[in-house]
Amino acid sequence: xxxxxxxxxxxxxxxxxVTSRNLIHLVVCLSVAQSATDVLLLEIGYRxxxxxxxxxxLPVHPGPAVDAxxxxxxxxxxxxxxxxxxxxxxLAVQVHKRAGTLDPNELRATRD
Amino acid sequence: xxxxxxxxxxIPATVAVPLGGAALMAAFSRLLPRWARDLIAIAVALATAxxxxxxxxxxxxxxxxxWFAGWRPAGGKVIGVDYAVGPLGAGMxxxxxxxxxxxxxxxxxxxxxxxxxxxxxxxxxxxxxxDFCLTGDLFNLFVAFELVAVTAFALTGYxxxxxxPLQGAINFAVTNSLGGMCVLLGIGxxxxxxxxxxxxxxxxxxxxxxxxxxxxVAFALLxxxxxxxxxxVPFHFWLPDAYGSAPIPVCVLFAGVMSELGLFAVIRVWAxxxxxxxxxxxxxxxxxxxxxxxxxALVGAVMALAQTxxxxxLAFLTxxxxxxxxxxxxxxxxxxxxxxxxxxxxxxxxxxxxxLGVGAVQHQRATVSETKLRGAGRGLAVTGVTIALGALVLAxxxxxxxxxxxxxLVAAAxxxxxxxxxxxxxxxxxxxxxxxxxxAGRIWLGWGDSxxxxxxxxxxxxxxxxxxxxxxxxxxxxxxxGREQPGRRQRVPLTMVLPxxxxxxxGLGLGLxxxxxxxxxxxxxxxxxxxxxxxxxxxxxxxxxxxxGQVTVPASAGLSAGGxxxxxxxxxxxxxVAGLALSGWAAGLRRLLAxxxxxxxxxxxxxxxxxxxxxVAGLALxxALGGWALH
Amino acid sequence: MSRRARLAFFAVAAxxxxxxxxxxLAGLPSFGSQITAYAAMLNELAPRQRHVxxxxxxxxxxxxxxxxxxxxFILLAAVAGISVLLRPLSDEVRELAEDxxxxxxxxxxxxxxxxxxxxxxxxxxLTGLETITHGVLTPGGGFQAGxxxxxxxxxxxxxxxxxxxxxxxxxxxxxxxxxxxxxxxVFIGLLGLLAGEVFLSxxxxxxVTGNMIAGGTIALLNLTVGLEVAGGFAILASEFLxxxxxxxTGRR
Numbered sequence: 001x002x003x004x005x006x007x008x009x010x011x012x013x014x015x016x017x018v019t020s021r022n023l024i025h026l027v028v029c030l031s032v033a034q035s036a037t038d039v040l041l042l043e044i045g046y047r048x049x050x051x052x053x054x055x056x057x058l059p060v061h062p063g064p065a066v067d068a069x070x071x072x073x074x075x076x077x078x079x080x081x082x083x084x085x086x087x088x089x090x091l092a093v094q095v096h097k098r099a100g101t102l103d104p105n106e107l108r109a110t111r112d
Numbered sequence: 113x114x115x116x117x118x119x120x121x122x123i124p125a126t127v128a129v130p131l132g133g134a135a136l137m138a139a140f141s142r143l144l145p146r147w148a149r150d151l152i153a154i155a156v157a158l159a160t161a162x163x164x165x166x167x168x169x170x171x172x173x174x175x176x177x178x179w180f181a182g183w184r185p186a187g188g189k190v191i192g193v194d195y196a197v198g199p200l201g202a203g204m205x206x207x208x209x210x211x212x213x214x215x216x217x218x219x220x221x222x223x224x225x226x227x228x229x230x231x232x233x234x235x236x237x238x239x240x241x242x243d244f245c246l247t248g249d250l251f252n253l254f255v256a257f258e259l260v261a262v263t264a265f266a267l268t269g270y271x272x273x274x275x276x277p278l279q280g281a282i283n284f285a286v287t288n289s290l291g292g293m294c295v296l297l298g299i300g301x302x303x304x305x306x307x308x309x310x311x312x313x314x315x316x317x318x319x320x321x322x323x324x325x326x327x328x329v330a331f332a333l334l335x336x337x338x339x340x341x342x343x344x345v346p347f348h349f350w351l352p353d354a355y356g357s358a359p360i361p362v363c364v365l366f367a368g369v370m371s372e373l374g375l376f377a378v379i380r381v382w383a384x385x386x387x388x389x390x391x392x393x394x395x396x397x398x399x400x401x402x403x404x405x406x407x408x409a410l411v412g413a414v415m416a417l418a419q420t421x422x423x424x425x426l427a428f429l430t431x432x433x434x435x436x437x438x439x440x441x442x443x444x445x446x447x448x449x450x451x452x453x454x455x456x457x458x459x460x461x462x463x464x465x466x467x468l469g470v471g472a473v474q475h476q477r478a479t480v481s482e483t484k485l486r487g488a489g490r491g492l493a494v495t496g497v498t499i500a501l502g503a504l505v506l507a508x509x510x511x512x513x514x515x516x517x518x519x520x521l522v523a524a525a526x527x528x529x530x531x532x533x534x535x536x537x538x539x540x541x542x543x544x545x546x547x548x549x550x551x552a553g554r555i556w557l558g559w560g561d562s563x564x565x566x567x568x569x570x571x572x573x574x575x576x577x578x579x580x581x582x583x584x585x586x587x588x589x590x591x592x593x594g595r596e597q598p599g600r601r602q603r604v605p606l607t608m609v610l611p612x613x614x615x616x617x618x619g620l621g622l623g624l625x626x627x628x629x630x631x632x633x634x635x636x637x638x639x640x641x642x643x644x645x646x647x648x649x650x651x652x653x654x655x656x657x658x659x660x661g662q663v664t665v666p667a668s669a670g671l672s673a674g675g676x677x678x679x680x681x682x683x684x685x686x687x688x689v690a691g692l693a694l695s696g697w698a699a700g701l702r703r704l705l706a707x708x709x710x711x712x713x714x715x716x717x718x719x720x721x722x723x724x725x726x727x728v729a730g731l732a733l734x735x736a737l738g739g740w741a742l743h
Numbered sequence: 744m745s746r747r748a749r750l751a752f753f754a755v756a757a758x759x760x761x762x763x764x765x766x767x768l769a770g771l772p773s774f775g776s777q778i779t780a781y782a783a784m785l786n787e788l789a790p791r792q793r794h795v796x797x798x799x800x801x802x803x804x805x806x807x808x809x810x811x812x813x814x815x816f817i818l819l820a821a822v823a824g825i826s827v828l829l830r831p832l833s834d835e836v837r838e839l840a841e842d843x844x845x846x847x848x849x850x851x852x853x854x855x856x857x858x859x860x861x862x863x864x865x866x867x868x869l870t871g872l873e874t875i876t877h878g879v880l881t882p883g884g885g886f887q888a889g890x891x892x893x894x895x896x897x898x899x900x901x902x903x904x905x906x907x908x909x910x911x912x913x914x915x916x917x918x919x920x921x922x923x924x925x926x927x928x929v930f931i932g933l934l935g936l937l938a939g940e941v942f943l944s945x946x947x948x949x950x951v952t953g954n955m956i957a958g959g960t961i962a963l964l965n966l967t968v969g970l971e972v973a974g975g976f977a978i979l980a981s982e983f984l985x986x987x988x989x990x991x992t993g994r995r
Binding site for chain 1 (some may be wrong): 262281285286303309720721724
């Protein structure tokens with residue numbers, strides 16, 4: 001059931017991206033959807049009753065460890081997501097200065 | 113020693129050199145004078161080009177597998193990350209390096225600002241493209257994908273003082289980062305199913321067992337994400353916005369390399385992972401890919417005709433040709449893939465020459481609007497010749513490389529029993545090249561009426577680089593001075609005239625190389641051979657890898673009479689289209705075009721909400737089509 | 744498309760996408776059932792082969808080190824890109840005449856806030872250094888620590904006025920740190936080549952498990968990445984703050 005939660009979150013925030021009236025809001029929706037993807041990766045790597053893949057100060061009968069590979073992937077994706085968010089925010093700052101608006105529906109500079 | 117596994121330092125050097133160069137430039141750009149920065153960047157790019165070209169030659173016999181950090185597979189199970197270097201991938205990487213070098217030479221005068229920070233970005237773009245083409249690991253593919261994307265977003269918005277580049281960059285960034293998310297999801301699903309991230313091992317695990325719902329969805333997500341980058345309908349809406357407003361040298365990189373990378377990834381993923389699924393999915397997948405390719409090619413060609421802003425016109429031309437590459441590769445035969453590869457190289461060189469030529473015009477006349485430029489070509493003769501030649505090469509003028517690729521494509525279509533594809537391709541090529549020739553005629557010969565399609569295309573005219581980037585405003589206090597005389601300027605600098613001509617010359621030289629078609633066909637066959645690839649990577653079969661099935665290049669392809677006639681016919685037709693568009697019937701034709709395609713132009717609204725909606729729809733469509741094809 | 748048309752179209756498309764995602768998610772192995780054989784193998788091998796206790800670090804910097812190289816350059820590219828996007832343009836100035844008016848002097852920071860900022864900044868710097876060096880033992884490492892170190896600088900910005908601090912900001916040093924950190928990763932990779940092995944091979948002594956200096960190149964890579972990330976995020980913040988606090992559009 002918990003994997004479904006990710007799906008719902010990403011789906012909802014796609015709606016946010018499509019109907020957004022403010023660029024900052026759009027960027028945050030995108031960022032949340034990205035985080036939902038990361039959580040799904042971690043969920044794929046989870047194991048019930050498992051401990052973190054850090055083999056120090058373990059109890060006497062430690063049990064299995066969770067998937068460290070998915071954690072490494074999620075780490076990478078967090079960096080990717082953060083950098084794209086930062087770039088988009090920089091673009092939003094400049095757009096606000098030059099076009100005078102933050103509403104993506106009001107940006108008419110590249111229509112056909 | 114296993115003859116396939118390589119420890120040649122050449123392979124990591126192809127990414128270490130540009131990355132190291134970019135890092136040092138980013139660290140010490142303040143200390144270096146401007147000419148030193150430009151020179152070092154060009155040197156690094158040329159070094160990368162040399163390395164990748166050598167790799168292309170040395171991997172021609174068999175793939176070279178390079179295991180990073182020394183982690184070779186143990187007992188058929190992969191532990192580390194590998195590069196699987198084949199001539200097709202290395203050739204694509206070489207194209208990226210050559211185009212990056214040309215773009216950097218061009219940048220010498222284009223980005224004249226005191227702190228040119230674009231060098232590091234271009235070099236990182238190059239390194240990521242090389243990694244993308246050479247890697248054998250799915251997650252590494254994703255990271256390279258994102259790195260190409262991040263550098264591209266930043267470079268698109270370079271002219272941050274105008275709203276159009278900013279909006280183009282935003283549309284680009286939002287849609288492509290959603291595409292990246294889809295790819296990551298697909299990777300997660302495939303990992304959950306197969307327990308590995310290595311392309312060969314995923315393919316081996318999935319082979320033979322019927323495709324589950326998870327596999328189909330993973331395919332849809334992976335293909336969808338990569339097709340966003342490749343700007344295939346309906347994921348393409350960001351492309352004209354971004355390419356129409358990015359700086360010219362950046363457009364060279366985009367048009368020549370970036371979009372093609374998306375297609376490369378789709379075919380790579382298909383060839384290594386999904387082609388082994390049971391139930392003969394090829395014919396149905398072929399139908400899906402061909403459908404998407406034809407749609408993209410047609411939409412691009414028609415929209416290109418309707419444009420009057422030169423960069424946006426070239427953007428749609430790029431998209432149309434991408435559709436043609438997808439048609440070639442989507443035939444899912446080595447011959448079709450070989451045709452598409454040669455077209456990518458030849459067209460990539462020609463498209464870049466076109467963009468650079470338009471850039472020279474923009475530099476001298478401070479506008480890229482066809483209407484405003486009517487008759488303004490006086491004094492820019494060489495550029496005019498370059499642009500006209502580039503358009504003709506794109507129409508498959510023999511004996512340039514593009515015509516060789518076109519010949520292979522036609523032969524492949526015939527072999528697959530779909531000869532009518534040739535007409536679709538010819539139509540698109542003729543229309544898009546005709547549009548460029550029409551613009552050239554209007555600008556240099558002053559032909560055509562002065563009235564252009566009402567309503568004028570909405571995209572803001574692009575006056576080019578920021579005021580502070582122009583050489584005549586380098587001294588302070590002259591912030592606005594440069595803009596007061598936008599008209600006549602000195603002669604076009606050599607660094608803007610020579611690179612496009614050099615690229616066209618390379619296209620001619622390659623086209624005259626004998627045996628080009630055979631080598632490319634062999635490379636394509638090796639690329640598509642899943643079993644041999646898996647054996648090479650996993651080392652499960654010692655000794656030499658069985659040679660890929662021989663691909664015979666039919667005599668009808670290449671420099672045969674039939675092929676040359678067809679290509680010349682296309683060239684003449686393109687000239688004819690341009691002539692018609694400049695003649696007395698032009699106004700009537702324009703009204704006809706507007707009536708028939710006004711709805712299509714209206715759809716390209718430049719609004720990011722619309723574009724994301726189309727993306728979601730496209731994903732769902734791909735999932736349905738993928739389910740039909742793979743089950 | 745009009746807003747209504749877009750919404751209607753999206754509703755249909757999103758429903759179809761929901762079905763697709765549902766099918767995909769349903770096909771996943773049930774949550775928490777087991778991890779893949781590859782992951783289990785790595786969990787077992789890493790402490791033995793690389794003398795580290797944090798397997799995630801081993802995967803990030805050793806088994807899949809080439810991925811992290813490109814990830815690091817994503818950050819470098821983003822920082823360079825933001826410097827390009829937010830650079831002062833020709834019609835922007837850094838100071839307007841009215842900013843120099845006598846009654847527009849910037850009030851000094853409150854001593855309490857300043858003290859808090861200094862204390863917090865020191866603590867954050869210490870935490871950052873601890874996270875970098877213990878990356879091979881416990882969760883942490885270069886990326887995380889770099890952000891913590893950069894936030895030590897952010898707290899200084901918060902504790903005082905940006906315009907005052909901006910004068911003392913070592914821009915060249917931060918840029919150098921960013922670039923050299925990135926180059927360091929490539930250099931360490933090349934060490935492997937020089938030692939006769941493959942790029943990014945772990946050719947430095949591996950040390951003893953449980954020590955801070957263990958894992959060979961893993962520890963070194965942690966350091967370079969931390970250097971790069973700290974410099975990068977510091978530049979990032981200063982670029983955005985420049986736009987907010989310093990750069991003025993000439994036209995009013």
